[in-house]
Amino acid sequence: MFQVKKGPYLAVLLGCVLYGMTGLFLAGIHNLPITSVIFYRLLFGLIFIFIFLLVTKRLGELKPGKRKSRLLLQGIFVVVNMFFYFLCVKETCFSVAILLEYTAPIYVMLASPFVLKEKVGKESILALFLAIAGVYFVIRPEDGFGSIEFSGSHMIGIASGLFAGMLLAVIIMNVRVLKRDHSEFAIAFWGTAISCLLMLPFAFKTPFYSLAPNLSTLAVFGIVSVGIGGMLTTIGYANLQSQTGSLLALIEPVAGVFFDLVFLGVALSAGTLAGCILVLAAAVIVSYNGSPESSAACTDYLENAETS
Template sequence: MFQVKKGAHLAVLLGCILYGMTGLFLAGIHSLPITSIIFYRLFFGLIFIFTFLLVTNRLEELKPGKRKFRLFLQGIFITVNMFFYFLCVKETCFSIAILLEYTAPIYVMLASPFVLKEKVGKESVAALVLAIAGVYFVIRPEGGFGALEFSGSRLIGIVSGLFAGMLLAVIIMNVRILKRDYSEFAIAFWGTAISCILMLPFAFETSFSLLAPNLLTLIVFGIVSVGIGGVLTTIGFANLQSQTGSLLALIEPVAGVFFDLVFLGVALSAGTLAGCVLVLAAAVIVSYSGSSKPAMNFIGFADSTEIVEKY
């Protein structure tokens, strides 16, 4: 079997790079409300995960075991996280929303020593400072955040973004706990399935005449983002310290900037380039710290590195 050193790190990076393609897919989807896009993205991703497990004779992994309620909560957390993230986008702007969403590593670093008994290393702290600074430069709007008004509905958006970041931290740490009883595919499947069910009412707010021209893009979007990207990030989060996983996830806005530059022709400022370098430097630091961690089996995902902490 193909063994790759630092496989869990690579899984998070690859998964978040696929998440970073969201802007490309959204640019190709027309006349659909965001709620419908979210539902069909989840739906087609869920079908992909189920189909993969079916053809590989691994459907038994989906059998609920212990911690069923925590598994159910994972789907709730994912859905509520999406709601508050998009509320933040609506009331403020994309730049502020993604910055607040990616405050998650701060909450993870504060909570993981108590929730998961993880130690906070100097490398993690240094990487956190670099990564947050990098994300700030990557998404900093022209004129700076100080030029924006933070009152009324905008204040609601800011609070929503902060809450979305907290929920993302909870999602990352919850994966670590669920890995004790479930495979990464089962965690990804049930989290997506529950979110999909909760978003089901929005499936019918779009007519088929509007859906049909966007169907192929939505299918690919779901497979790439949720089906492959979601599973890869779950694999990584399950087999890394939550601090490391949350920091590596900051590669997503950098990937988004790269795809916007290459495929959509969005200009790349010097500040954005500097921010990308800082985030990449943070990823290098957390990837090469703790090099004694075992390799991960990229073929047999269900047999990948087990969690050694006992919560």
């Protein structure tokens, strides 16, 4: 039966819906290199998280516990994941890049039994096939993937996309490990802070006259995507089995299609609609069949939230 306490499930879904708004924000940003967009997106998100922790009197949670090296690695993984994802977009196309990026649940399902001692249920395997098929239908090019030329540069792009997917899987599983010694808010803050620091050199490559007209959009982009979305997905990933969290994250491209349809007037094909339905079906399956571990984690999280 569907459980009432679904906090972590909803956190991942809502966070990924906010991530899915990326296309809307990018459409409103002009004459900025993608590296500058990434930096200011991270910066405004970091500022929001800090203000949130200050207002809610949670700054004490930022004191690093054990596994400090994993906090550092989390920030590095996020930046490197962005780099290889955008390299894949550049060398292939957006459709191929997002498909390869969201092979992450495959790697999580293969690795989590060994890394995190998580069991792989039949429902998770079914949801994985439905979700991957759904993402394929959502983002496939009109001419089909067979139209892509497998030249040297395209092979580099494909390899980059696969590596980005592997890194996304590592990021999701690393959150589960970090949760043993850090709060979800500390993980979100330090991961973002380290990523922002690594991207700092790109902040000075953009002239102010190009940056100024985009500041308001960048601020909202960072707050919505990195700030609110980042905290929500971190809460979800920390309190769910990693394979469940990675499957729920596949809602992001579906959300992106929805926002493009409603706000940008992008046409919705029958194949795209079918893909969205498959991904949503996968999300329903993993939500209805939450493992005892994730259900217990959800209960603990809600109890802690009530007492804090």
